[in-house]
Amino acid sequence: ISWYERCLWNRMEDFSTLLEGPTGCGKGAAAAAIGRSGFIPFDTAKQTFSSSFTTTFIPLNLSQFAEGLLESELFGHTKGAFTGAVETHEGVLGLCPPHGSIFLDEIGEIGIPAQVKLLKVLEEREFSPVGSHEKLRFCGRVIAATNRPMDTLRTEGTFRDDFYYRLCSDCIQVPPLAQRVMENPDELIELVEHFTSLITGRKNTELAARVLETIDTYLGRHYPWPGNVRELAQCIRRVILKRNYEGQKEKTQTLQDQLKTGIDSATLTADELLNGYCKMLYGRCDTYEEVARLTGLDRRTIKKRLQQHRAGS
Template sequence: MSQAAACNPFSDEYSALIGELAGKTNLSSPDQLKLLVERVSDRVRQLEVAAGTDVRQYAEPDRTMLTNALLFEAYHRFLAQMDQLILEQIQDGDSPVPVAFAGEALALLRRYGFSATESARYFAIFYQIRRAYFFIDRGLIGVSPCLKELRRQLWNSVFTHDIRCYDQWLWNRMEDFSTLLLGETGTGKGTAAAAIGRSGFIPFDEKKGCFVESFTRSFISLNLSQFPETLIESELFGHRKGAFTGAVEDHQGVFARCSPHGAIFLDEIGDVSIPVQIKLLQVLQERAFTPVGSHEKRRFQGRVIAATNKPIEKLRASGQFRDDFYYRLCSQVITVPPLRQRIAENSGELDLLLASIVERLTGDSSGRLMEMVREVILKTLGKDYPWPGNVRELEQATRSILLTRRYDGDHRGIAPDLRSQLLAGIDAGAMDADALLAGYCRLLYERHGTIEEVARRTNLDRRTVKAYMQKRKQA
């Protein structure tokens, strides 16, 4: 039970543990979890009658085991209310909404022997856990192995690999952990960043009966490629009135607007110049910044998430992306997989995404419109269309088909599918070992974005991987 409570809910380990604890392997995962929650709740009620559930009266290791069980039970008791709170907060926007069930939840935790401070913190972590699950699960739809792995990594970005470690040492220290998202344009890096940024720890204010901040304002996104070089520093750090021509009033940059419980998403980080990289590096190291035209240093307490659709290894090798800046950003590097990989791993991925997009655009969940869109796509583009614009292109294709019942695809600049080339060469018996390994290394690099990940997956060293990729390039 303790192991399951601490486990990443998007991992295979969690699914196996829940199935084992529920004792009903023939049930779906949600039904297994429901059965387990009922069993734990029954055991807690029995214990409350027989010996009491005040954790302070128990010695170790029973105290720790009981604590985990009680927190598991309390969290699931208020699951529906927390889901409703999330929806209400999304609708109401940046003002924190009252939490009607907070008094009941805090009273339960105190009855279990937790102090007032502990109860408030656990309640805030409950809400944080539910938000993280909500945004990761609903924002990143899919059943392919690579998409499941993406969700697992995003959860780790919020709570680390073990939530017990997070609870003990890191719940209020995550601002020092940056995340770098890699992946092609349109894959959903912004959605992944938002899932992290909206899932930070936000304290609960018992006197006001609400959380100190709405998660809707805890995430600030800035696309760096849309600003000229002369304005990027102003957008990042802000400026004082008169700092430059056109600065007619003070302006707060994203670092000033970010709350202590929030995160900044710097999209297209691969497009910024070396001088801007140096200044960003200083902010990450010193946790302070200076507005343009000012000498006053200001404190930055939020978290940084960055993303690029450019090959980060090439940028580093060419000197366009500083190594020291990369090392400061790469507490965790996550590659968002391209749509073609997701569909190749599980053909049902396309149907799930189409159903979600059609329902969001039209409100129809019957499946009739989705089937029409799917039919046009398969008839016009075929099942092996590589989707160079990824999920963003799929959304636009759906809009086009709903309007005109037609979508011709984007065939400009699409290189022959590398996977198809490799399979054709294997079938024809026309590839030697070097060519096969070179192609495989290139395929892995396109999917995962770093030489290190290719080396790990092929069990080769980095130099060998680079050599094989160079052979593929020359071929």
């Protein structure tokens, strides 16, 4: 913090942030928290802050605009710049105040021409509205997000390497809800209490407890939450209205698929991995002796491992 106070508090415009994660996992909320936690200058003459934290964060979903309209939303346009431009329009780059932030959601969806122009803004801190040659300065910070794997986009050639490296001063992986709940079961409790308060307009511990009980009854503790935090919010609304929620039925995974998923997400303990592996081999070999031979364990240990797997499933 002391290093930030001495050297960085007024230089954060040079540090872009890229948030990556699946749809609905809370990238927008994370971006808002980052954008609204920045430095806001205090005007000593007026004895007030120069701007409100609510106006220093400007979000824009890039996927909702066609390429031509996107440039107008980003850079603004002058009156008569194109058909339909009946008045001057200020884009988000111009609206962003000093020490503010713009949030470019779905950055992976924009085309190469828009990437080139945004790259120039990040490098030169200048832009021109559509239909104008005037150079305007961008004094804010860029926070971007995507639900698509950046490595894949860059390999396919749909996302420029130079633009990626200019965006990724700070890369944050926002994990899916199921992984977060697996690592910290209390997070589900906290989220349910938070959304219950938002929905009802007041803190209601008893209602939150009933919602959690219903989720546990209908979905169980290992529901994968394919819609992530967004699905959880709708689940809570459904439970409050109808006292049930069926969730999304996933295709049944084979044990091998379950083990691979657990390994990839690093959510299996050593015991769970070994128990599952022994169960998979037993399904193929059908005898304790053959599984023991393949694993190098004794027959009694194999039987114990299979019992533990059944108890934990």
